[in-house]
Amino acid sequence: MNTRLPDPAQAAVLDAAALQPWVRSRWQERILPALHRYIxxxxxxxxxxxxxxAHGHLDTVLREAADWVAAQRVPGLTLEVVRLTHPDGRPRTPVLWFEVPASAGRHGGAAPASGQTVLMYGHLDKQPEFNGWRSDLGPWTPRLIDDKLYGRGGADDGYAVYASVTAIQALQAQGAAHPRIVxxxxxxxxxxxxxxLPYVDALRPRLGDVGLVVCLDSGAGNYDQLWLTTSxxxxxxxxxxxxxxxxxxxSGDASGLVPSSFRIMRQVLDRLEDSATGRLLPAQFHVEVPVERLAQARATAAILGEEVxxxxxxxHHDCGGATLFALPTTTDPVEALLNRTWRPTLSVTGADGFxxxxxxGNVLRPYTAFKLSLRLPPGVDAAQAVQDLKALLEDNAPYQAKVTFEPEGAATGWNAPATTPWFEQALHASSQAHFGAPCGFIGQGGTIPLMNLLSQGFPTAQMMVCGVLGPKSNAHGPNEFLHVPFAQRLTAAVxxxxxxxx
Known part of the structure; x- marks a missing residue:
């Protein structure tokens, strides 16, 4: 990527001074009420x-989103709820599909010459409740406090469909030419x-020649500028x-003779992770960080510093009158960024047998079970990693205990394609126009399974992967929130x- 910033004097295509209050009003009057219902x-x-x-909740949020989109009366927009079934007849989770044809705008211009399509992506399903919510908050209780909309799913990723359609409306409100959008x-x-994947296969003839993917399901390094997810x-x-x-x-009768299942669990996990440092031991789970991503990590560390x-x-806890906080694995911002984006890590996300x-009581438990989540850097094949993980954990069990690893899911990481000059220039110009700062580039530690699928299907498409999951927004955990002013500016930037x- 060319890290040279574009000429700051270059004018934005849209009138930012008029667009920003227009987007804010749409958010206040139309999007926030919809998100309250969604949460x-x-x-x-x-x-x-x-x-x-049977519960019908996914159908409810999809139907309400579809009704909201239809109510916007976007010129030329058509939409449908698409439903497929498994080979055995069971329903697949439904999707919402919409299309807007290319437009030359109102100012005598022409539609984009390439004839390519923009694909806008989001999702409406949610993570479970989790515990630890503040006493005045809850996962299904939307509350707007200090420009933050709290509740499960608002930021991850319920806002995406509403922001996407509002961005299209913004183009049309200013009479701007725009490409075909789906x-x-x-x-x-x-x-x-x-x-x-079955939906993508079924809809592939209608996708067209995708030249830009806008995925609003990612994070932000801060709330002060546009952030592009690079991996x-x-x-x-x-x-x-x-x-x-x-x-x-x-336990008094058996301990010392019967080995603890928990101690065996620790021994088995020691094959995978250095418990003193958290470093994953198998070499096949590691990759060399690309030079370009390393340079971006250094630039991002210079922006964010300790906020990483x-x-x-x-x-935290009190100790002799001083407040002590738990410490990160590293206080070097560059290493911190790389640890959460380009290095494998192990998390225990659930337990059973306790x-x-x-x-x-004083009982030696018969078994211990942990749910493991192994994050893999881009370039490591997830399916092969699952096989390697199973062999590593199950072979030669201590004390001939019964050790089993049952895989539950795998998704390979993603590294963004090279950024073309028009896209890089558009990112910086958009960030300057709507945030007053250049675009930042940051890797994310989470997974969006769709991105590899889209990169493979549309190898020349540019990927605008971004989102509202900035500092302390806490997707998947308690007190998840959507930073409303940032989401408004992001909508304008898109x-x-x-x-x-x-």
Whole structure:
């Protein structure tokens, strides 16, 4: 990527002074009420609600989004809810599809000469409730406090369909020429987008020649400028279980003779991770960081500094009158960025075999089970990683215990394609026009399964992967919030980029 900034005197295509208040009013009058209704629906992804079809929550949020889009009366827009089934007849999670034809605008210009299409992507399914919400907040209780809209899914990623359509309206309100635009809003992203490929295959003839993908499901380094996501980690997940006994026994009678399933679990995990540093040990889970991404990490570290790690809700305690905070793995901002984007990491996200504390007696438990989430850097094949992980964890179990690893999901990471001159110029111009600062470039530690699929299907398309998940927004955790002023400026910036597409 050429890191030289464009001429700051270069005028934006759209009138930013008029566009920003227009977008703000749309957010206040139309989007925020819709998002309040959306947050109140427990539309959990199928991985967390196997009876999603019977419960109807995903259908509710998709239908309400479709009704909202239709109510905007965007000239030329057509939409439909598309429903497919599995080979055995079970329903797949539905998607919302919309199309807007290319337009020459009102000022005597011409539609973009390339004839290419913009694909706008988002999702409406949600992560589960989680615990730890503030007493005045809740996952299904939308609350707007100090320009932050709290509640599950507003930022990840319910706002995307509303912001996308508003960006299209912004183009038309200013009479700007724009390319053909299609939208694909799914309802299984938080489950790994398992249903998405059949929809992409079915809709492929209608996608057209995609030259730009706008994915509003990512993060931001701060709320002061536009941020482009340059990479995403992959993931390999599953349940590791260690069984020693067929039933619990008195710990005083058995301990010292019967090996603890928890201690065996620790030994097995020691094959995978250095518990002192958190470094993943198998070489096949590591990659060399590309030179371009390393340079971007250094530039981003110079912008964010300590905020790279201070953005998280660190636990703290009093010690001799001083407040001590838990420490990050590194306080070097560059290393911190690389650790969360280009290096593999292990997280234990769930456990079984443990009684609740109030029910824990002096019993040696028969088994221990952990749900593992292994984040993989771009370039590591997730399917192969799952096989390697299973062999590593199961072979030669200590004490001949029964050790099993049952994979639950895998998605390969993504590295953005090279940025073309028009796209880089559009990003910086949009960020300057609507934030007053140049665009930032940052990798993300999470996974968006769709991105590899789109990169493979449209290898020449530019990928505008961005989003509102900035500092402390806490997607997937308690107190998730959407930073409304940032989302408003992002909406305007997306419109600006689309207006500049050749």
């Amino acid at each position: 109140a629906v427990p539309a959990k992804s199928p991985a967390f609600d196997p009876d999603w079809a 939208g694909l809003i799914e309802t299984s992203e938080e489950s790994g987008s398992d249903d998405l 995403l980690r992959g993931v390999a997940s599953g349940v590791l279980k260690v069984e020693v006994l067929t039933e619990g026994v008195h 790690y201070r953005r998280f809700p660190w636990a 009684p609740a504390l109030q029910n824990a 419109a600006e980029v689309m207006a500049r597409m050749p």
